Amino acid sequence: MPLHMTKIAFGAKCYDDLAGWYENRGEIALTTRNRPTRHAEMVGGSLYWILSHSLVARSEILSFTETPEGRWHINLKPELVRVHQQPKRAHQGWRYLTEDKAPRDLADGEDVGDALPGKLAGKLERLGLI
Template identity: 75%
Template sequence: MPLNLTKIAFGAKSYDDLAGWFEGRGGARLTTRNRPTRHEEVVGGSLYWIINHAIVARSPITGFVKTDDGRWDICLEPRLIRVHQIPKRAHQGWRYLTEDKAPKDVADGEDIGDALPGKLAMKLERLGLV
């Protein structure tokens, strides 16, 4: 079972903002200073994107490449897969996410309706209402 990463979609205000970043790209890369310690387990997993305190989408991870300046590129498939939103606190950098805690993909043609904003969903979950 592959391991996944989570990351804040910095600058994206909505799923559509993030989807616009992916449009027209032959491949997507994110640069990071340090390669994840468990990078071998992450290849084949996904990078789950967080917007407004909720995981909203994922991108499959294809590998890691060292750059000329000593940093690392996380190589992603150039597609964005929408998932059922789940609340997730903001964090810096990336964090690991196991498969059993990862949200399910939204099926083709499935209507996800109006999703609760992440902060509201977290508060309702703490109260045991969601």
Template identity: 55%
Template sequence: MTKVAFACPNLDVLRDRLAISGHTTTRFLPKRHTEMVGGSLFWIMDHALVARSEITGFDQPEAGGRWAIRLSGLIPVQPRARRAHQGWRYLEAADAPPDLAAGELAGAVLPGKLLRELARLGLD
């Protein structure tokens, strides 16, 4: 599953936000929610998948009718171009980027628009 890390300019801000709340919200419960528990929610920042959080469950609607997606941790992944979108989208396992190895840094991550253009040209 993919979701834009709204109002998070970097992974540290997202990590802090998740440490406080432990969840994100969505307007609609995914139809495949039972099979998604134990899977991952991949975060989009600057038009690129940059991290993932394990989905530990879904809670009944909060005030305002939004569903809580309970999450565990934040694991950086090898950046992969992904267009921003509203809400969430399913992500097939074959399209999921691998985690960064322990101690590996993403370094100077290319902007998502450039990553997308390189992928379009077959140079990713």
């Protein structure tokens, strides 16, 4: 069972902005200062994007490579997969996400509008209503 990670889609104001990052790109590589300690477990897992306090989409993690400057690239499959929105607080950098806590992908024909927005779902969850 692969390990996943979460990261804020910094600079994206909506899902279309995030999707635009993937358009016409053959390779997606995020740069980070430090390689995750558990990087070997994460290959084959996914990077889940946080947008407006919700996990909204994911991309498969293909590998980690070191740059000549000593930083690390997180190489992603250039495909963005929508997931059921799940509340997630903002954080700096990236965080690990286990399989049991990861949201499931939206099924074919399922609309993101069929799920509650992340902020609303988070409030209802805190109230014990969902």
